[in-house]
Amino acid sequence: MSLLALSGISLVALAGCSSDGSSDLERLAMPDPGTVEGESILSLWQGAWIAALITGVIVWGLIFYSVWRFRRRSDDEIPVQTRYNLPLEIFYTIFPIIMVVVFFSHTVRVQNEVLDDATPDNTITVVGQQWTWTFNHPYDGENVWEGGDGNRIPTLVLPVDETTRFELRTPDVIHSFGIPGFVMKMDVMPGQQNHFQVTPKEIGDYRGNCYELCGVYHSRMLFNVEVVSRADYDAYLQGLEEAGQVSDEPIIGGSYADEQVGIEEGEAE
Template sequence: MGQQLHRAPMRRLRRAALVATMGALVLLAGCSAQTQDEWKNLAMPDPATEQAVHTFELWRWSWVAAMITGVIVWGLIGWVVVRYRRKHDDEIPVQTRYNLPLEIFYTIAPIVMVVVFFYHTVNVQNIVLDDTDQDQTIEVVGQQWSWTFNYRLDGSTDGPVVWTSGTGSQIPTLVLPVDQTIQFNLTSPDVIHNFGIPAFLMKMDVIPGRTNHYEVTPTTTGDFVGKCYELCGTYHSRMLFNVKVVEQAEYEQYLSDLEDQGNYSEEPLLGGNFVNEQAGLDDHSEEEAE
């Protein structure tokens, strides 16, 4: 009778583990290919820039460290449960207090882990925020509620620009050359926004009255998405933009096309036509409601 009582919790534990495994398999089976890739990367997209690789490696090895720690802790919990379980109803387990070596270990070990994480985090931060000799400079303006991209001509840092801007009815596209180092200078004329591209594994606040900046070096051509990560007002959810990484010749042709369209200025455009096309949002809202 006693053996049956001890076996009952184990049967329930095995049954719960089986149900959890089956549930996880069902969820993974319903995921898209992109989502499955992100799960393979521990919920991260494939890094698409030289800088993003460092962020991805930090994320991956942090997960490895966390899983190793978890396995050790779960193993110790299981060992204690089995080793020191009550074998008889009238038995009182041994009570242990003031175990100095154990107390020193569980105090020092977490401190060491935090120091190691801090060290590698600072290293990666220094790498992704390092200023180099950029090939292109793009003045990014976040305004309620869209984006304006000013491309400095001839790779200059203070020369004339060609620009493109989103409106209430049009999501702008940011075009970047592959294998070129691009510096984003981030400014805002109104409130705080946040400029981020998931595949680049980087985002940064866009703050009125100051210019933040960071660099990326795309390593693969293709289409990506970007958005504002800071709640910035009524239509924050529409602060989206597309990203297209192309070959250098196609990038130069794109800038030439913008200039031919009249999107040329001696100074960066500090805001687009979003407010003037508020009706575009209302039209979209009606379409979505239908």
């Protein structure tokens, strides 16, 4: 019966295989990165899993070998009880340290790529506030902004093939700014100026959200992402200016955050 059940599960799994499924397996369930920096994060993710699986196979193999090779037989005497094995214990101490050093060095390398302080092509001040997002874009010496409210999800527009730096700010509590398609997120903390940068590889649409439980309406902190051409990006910024969404400085909370709509008094109670 168990063999029949296992065969059935295998058939179902094979029936579900496709090119997309193969890609998911190759990426080890990580989304297909939409940015140059995301490719480095994906490589780090894959390398960590491969190293962990190799280590696991070696350890499991040694365990099963020892269980089988040194099992007690009916006519055997009790084997010699060894208290320690100095070479083996040294190996078990040194090898994990080497693994940690290698993992740490690759993590720092990828972190430096994502948090690179080189001058970006664009800088956007991202403000997380209870419970929506505001995106501030420098334009013609001014600041143009796009923000959401309780009735509307805001849209973050980015130019393709250009490096954009996100300056993360919040006037209230801890949020977390993340875009799954970019395989990157970072906390947005009061009084702390966090940042990271991305370089989108192709035109397309993505989804983003807050990854930190930030209050009762945390689930509303969604936003859309549109990667467009430079010409479309310039037209978008001009449209914000013509719509009157202009300020001298980036909007970080304040009156705009206090004017959130869509949460009825009865719902808030």
